Amino acid sequence: MNMAENVKVRTEETLRVKIGEAKNLPPHSVTGSGRNTFCAILLDREEIFRTATVEKSLNPFFGEEFHGEIPRKFRYLSFYIYDKNDKALGKVSLRKRELHKYHGKEHWFSLLPVDVQSEVQGKVHLEFRFDEYLSSSPDVTYASHRMAVRVIECNDLMVINGACNPYAVVTLSYGQGRHREEVRRTNVKKKTISPLFDETFFFDLDNKGQNHDRNNYYVEDIFSGELCISVWHDESRMAREVLGSIFPGVFLGEIKISLRDLNTSGIQNAWYFLRAKNDMRQPHENVGSMRLKISYTAEQVFASQYYDDLRNVLLESPDIQPISSSAAYILGQIVDNRQEVAQPLVKVFHHHGKIVPFIKTLAIHEIKQTLDHNTLFRGNSLLTKVLDELMKLVGLPYLHFTIKPIIHQICSEHLSCEIDPARLKEGENLEVNMETLKNYIKHIFDAIMVSGLACPGIMCEVFAALKKAAQDHLPDKKEVRYQVVCGFIFLRFFAPAILGPRFFDLTTDTQDETVHRTLTLISKVIQRLGNLVSSQSWTYCPKEDYMVPVFEHFSDACHVEAVKMYLDIISSSTKKHSKQMDIEQPVVLKEGMLIKRAQGRKKFGLKNFKRRYFVLTNQTLTYSRSKDDDPLFVIPIGNILAVEKLEEQSFKMKYMFQVIQPQRTLYVQANNCVEEKEWLDILTKVSNKNKNRLKEFHPAAYLNGHWLCCKAVDQSSPGCTPVTGGLPVTEIQVDLDSDREVEKIHSLFLTHMDKMEALHDMCGILEVYSGEAVVNNTSGFQIEDSKSCFETLNEVLKCVISLEQEHLHYRKALQREMVTGSFETPIGDDSLIISNDNDTKL
Amino acid sequence: MREYKLVVLGSGGVGKSALTVQFVQGIFVEKYDPTIEDSYRKQVEVDGQQCMLEILDTAGTEQFTAMRDLYMKNGQGFLLVYSITAQSTFNDLQDLREQILRVKDTDEVPMILVGNKCDLEDERVVGKDQGAKLAQSWDCGFVETSAKAKINVNEIFFSLVRAINKKNPDTRGGKKSGKSKSSCTLL
Numbered sequence A: 001m002n003m004a005e006n007v008k009v010r011t012e013e014t015l016r017v018k019i020g021e022a023k024n025l026p027p028h029s030v031t032g033s034g035r036n037t038f039c040a041i042l043l044d045r046e047e048i049f050r051t052a053t054v055e056k057s058l059n060p061f062f063g064e065e066f067h068g069e070i071p072r073k074f075r076y077l078s079f080y081i082y083d084k085n086d087k088a089l090g091k092v093s094l095r096k097r098e099l100h101k102y103h104g105k106e107h108w109f110s111l112l113p114v115d116v117q118s119e120v121q122g123k124v125h126l127e128f129r130f131d132e133y134l135s136s137s138p139d140v141t142y143a144s145h146r147m148a149v150r151v152i153e154c155n156d157l158m159v160i161n162g163a164c165n166p167y168a169v170v171t172l173s174y175g176q177g178r179h180r181e182e183v184r185r186t187n188v189k190k191k192t193i194s195p196l197f198d199e200t201f202f203f204d205l206d207n208k209g210q211n212h213d214r215n216n217y218y219v220e221d222i223f224s225g226e227l228c229i230s231v232w233h234d235e236s237r238m239a240r241e242v243l244g245s246i247f248p249g250v251f252l253g254e255i256k257i258s259l260r261d262l263n264t265s266g267i268q269n270a271w272y273f274l275r276a277k278n279d280m281r282q283p284h285e286n287v288g289s290m291r292l293k294i295s296y297t298a299e300q301v302f303a304s305q306y307y308d309d310l311r312n313v314l315l316e317s318p319d320i321q322p323i324s325s326s327a328a329y330i331l332g333q334i335v336d337n338r339q340e341v342a343q344p345l346v347k348v349f350h351h352h353g354k355i356v357p358f359i360k361t362l363a364i365h366e367i368k369q370t371l372d373h374n375t376l377f378r379g380n381s382l383l384t385k386v387l388d389e390l391m392k393l394v395g396l397p398y399l400h401f402t403i404k405p406i407i408h409q410i411c412s413e414h415l416s417c418e419i420d421p422a423r424l425k426e427g428e429n430l431e432v433n434m435e436t437l438k439n440y441i442k443h444i445f446d447a448i449m450v451s452g453l454a455c456p457g458i459m460c461e462v463f464a465a466l467k468k469a470a471q472d473h474l475p476d477k478k479e480v481r482y483q484v485v486c487g488f489i490f491l492r493f494f495a496p497a498i499l500g501p502r503f504f505d506l507t508t509d510t511q512d513e514t515v516h517r518t519l520t521l522i523s524k525v526i527q528r529l530g531n532l533v534s535s536q537s538w539t540y541c542p543k544e545d546y547m548v549p550v551f552e553h554f555s556d557a558c559h560v561e562a563v564k565m566y567l568d569i570i571s572s573s574t575k576k577h578s579k580q581m582d583i584e585q586p587v588v589l590k591e592g593m594l595i596k597r598a599q600g601r602k603k604f605g606l607k608n609f610k611r612r613y614f615v616l617t618n619q620t621l622t623y624s625r626s627k628d629d630d631p632l633f634v635i636p637i638g639n640i641l642a643v644e645k646l647e648e649q650s651f652k653m654k655y656m657f658q659v660i661q662p663q664r665t666l667y668v669q670a671n672n673c674v675e676e677k678e679w680l681d682i683l684t685k686v687s688n689k690n691k692n693r694l695k696e697f698h699p700a701a702y703l704n705g706h707w708l709c710c711k712a713v714d715q716s717s718p719g720c721t722p723v724t725g726g727l728p729v730t731e732i733q734v735d736l737d738s739d740r741e742v743e744k745i746h747s748l749f750l751t752h753m754d755k756m757e758a759l760h761d762m763c764g765i766l767e768v769y770s771g772e773a774v775v776n777n778t779s780g781f782q783i784e785d786s787k788s789c790f791e792t793l794n795e796v797l798k799c800v801i802s803l804e805q806e807h808l809h810y811r812k813a814l815q816r817e818m819v820t821g822s823f824e825t826p827i828g829d830d831s832l833i834i835s836n837d838n839d840t841k842l
Numbered sequence B: 001m002r003e004y005k006l007v008v009l010g011s012g013g014v015g016k017s018a019l020t021v022q023f024v025q026g027i028f029v030e031k032y033d034p035t036i037e038d039s040y041r042k043q044v045e046v047d048g049q050q051c052m053l054e055i056l057d058t059a060g061t062e063q064f065t066a067m068r069d070l071y072m073k074n075g076q077g078f079l080l081v082y083s084i085t086a087q088s089t090f091n092d093l094q095d096l097r098e099q100i101l102r103v104k105d106t107d108e109v110p111m112i113l114v115g116n117k118c119d120l121e122d123e124r125v126v127g128k129d130q131g132a133k134l135a136q137s138w139d140c141g142f143v144e145t146s147a148k149a150k151i152n153v154n155e156i157f158f159s160l161v162r163a164i165n166k167k168n169p170d171t172r173g174g175k176k177s178g179k180s181k182s183s184c185t186l187l
């Protein structure tokens, strides 16, 4: 296949970061004591995430995770440690193109001091020209030389304290030691990060040589000179008026060009990245270090048909005997990180309706390999990871529906449930704590027990398949049938969600020690209760002494029966109840603080901007004053006609999007580009199926009597731009992007080519020696049937190689199109935001 | 009395809890009840010195590993347990060790490699030499144990205490001296 020029290639970028901890932060200069710190993640200069504050420590442990889609180009990914009073203590800045070096592995990075002069972003568009012109003095006419520097425009400058009033300064330094200067400056542009200056400055070159004898004039002399174009923010008119032009403004960046590097014939016109001040490279003081785990991936996703071959090989996996010879299983063998494998596999199989047979085949395979049925499905295998990911993918609404309210209650009540006498704090009463704990456990337990019918159909089908497999292969071990189901629903779903509600989107807050301890205790009991059904006797289990009274309280026939019934319901494959699964109550899909513009419901009244707490459920989008207030306004999902970005120029605000309804449009501002994309995506997803969805919309706002985009004056005039459809609409579900997932799998295969080849060789050898154990199997590969494994590998290799060809073509085409100095690819990509190249310690 | 924070790590079902409970209470737990996070205290005498051991028995289930960082940060010594009857549990330990070293940001962390379930000789898939070789490359102690048959159970905990002592001999006030350069070759 040849990549047609007009085929759209999407680039999808994902960032996953674990912020571990920092250490050896500089102590407070006055008190010398600990600090209250938090860590923020920045794309270039834009903050996209911050952790909770850790109090009074110079070695703060954050233990937080960020995960998001990156919707825009960026050059630097940075991590800043701030003291709570907003002073930055240090930072780690990594270039985008070096991120792969740290992929998926944890590292300690040295923190660098943050100094304002090194914080630079944006680019400048310049033009240089050398003229020769005739000038005459009374007695002679001679050729003069001059240089024209045209400062055209800047883009994406930094905002200082909410403002940016930029001007540019052009400095020519020349002469011995470049100590002589000629300085020009542009006018100040107000309130813009993309000023259009278009001012040209002329520098006479003739009288600047070291040789002042005109007859011996040599332009060369001047070429030891240097041009500096710097951009400044004009901070306050007051300061300027008082202090005059000596008041320097705030530095926004500069570029320096040696005249030698300029081409004297012709015009040079190019974009340049602004850089930090050059002389900033003093020896760094030590401001500590931080531990991060960064996984950044960027996939170039082609049109669907390019993925068909590989997709088909993958989807055949459940039908391959033995499964260990299937493409999916092989992928699990060659990649160490099972989560990285399980995530795309689950999405692909689920999307194409093959997840149940896939899991079933894996399960039977694992049952046959497990000697001790006690530990069946309890290891960390491809199967268990696949189930974890599936439950996270399809089970979150169910989880939220079942336990979110009570988790919320526990977090906000903040009561101690400590029942370990050794850990009891002063003034706490063990009996009181015990009662509180029992009460919470009862609530959660009951909530789960009555929720059976709400469990998503696909999970029920999977559980039914697992139960059936256990039944067929271990017919005399009745208890295993329950054990396999509760081993997933309790041990791998409810218990981890209770213990770490943030990782399951149950809450966005971090838990302090007290709440965390409560959740740990509850999680332990819920897991134990689930596990009771597979015991012959549910009495004494000798573990921690202090837990015994709680366990005994709940360990009775009545609880065991309830669990059994619940497990029976969620593992019956009859699709009957999949109808009832449409949960009646609203399920929260996304929530958070945003800024919205008044919708103009009141005729008069200002259309001002206010912070509101937005909540999107599967039924409505609402906003209220704060998290726990009643909604001020409710938009039923059915009323959403379109959800689109709003052009920045409308309100001169970034990250604005619009929720278009029949009578009005709600304009909302997200906090950063990642959040904006998340809201856009989820809102599009829930409203995509609306019958009255618009085909066209206005990308800008209606202001001062006309639409800013198409200039139409009628407010009700139909849109001028087609709506964006979100992801390509595929047959069954819109919310999974099968092509992208297959692309991910492709790149996993590709990066583990060496292992694939090793496995390939090994299969080959086994074949030749007809299966005799001549191969010294140190690699840990499991080869059950070398012939079929060999065949699958051949097919996979074929698909991967041909797909990679397309990537190569595409990359080459991109490179051809790339013009250094263009807007997209400015000159000077090595900006001096000092990078941490050599800072990894491991 | 000196306190020791010991952490037991390893994949699900390898016998971390069985070993811990056998050591603390002298009972073998037949029933498999996967752990979320259990902690025990036990006072013992090692080389004539009274020690208070605080033992954290952790979850092998990967879903709970978000907590591991914190255990690793706070723990002073680690038992890395696999089952000699399951190859994958042995392979999983490499990552765990690396994570400990990362979190601790040092190459010298007291740890013992433990091959459990050595009573099940018939089902053995991980050879004793494999374990010994790995321990050698890690420069740490290695013992095969059985929580069921009570083989070497006390030994692993005692060895770990000794490894900690060796790394940090001076302990007045529980403060780390952090100066010791001795490597942790054991046994």
Ligand SMILES: Nc1nc2c(ncn2[C@@H]2O[C@H](COP(=O)(O)OP(=O)(O)OP(=O)(O)O)[C@@H](O)[C@H]2O)c(=O)[nH]1
Residues within 6 Å of the ligand: A374, A375, A378, B010, B011, B012, B013, B014, B015, B016, B017, B018, B019, B029, B030, B031, B032, B033, B034, B035, B036, B058, B059, B060, B061, B116, B117, B118, B119, B120, B145, B146, B147, B148, B149
């Ligand atoms: N034969 C034999 N079985 C053992 C031994 N140690 C543990 N077991 C059994 O293996 C199963 C799992 O043991 P646990 O100690 O609960 O496993 P764990 O490592 O704590 O597992 P998680 O808590 O899930 O991480 C139980 O059924 C134990 O009885 C042993 O030394 N020999």
Ligand SMILES: [Mg+2]
Residues within 6 Å of the ligand: B016, B017, B018, B033, B034, B035, B057, B058, B059, B060
């Ligand atoms: Mg355990």
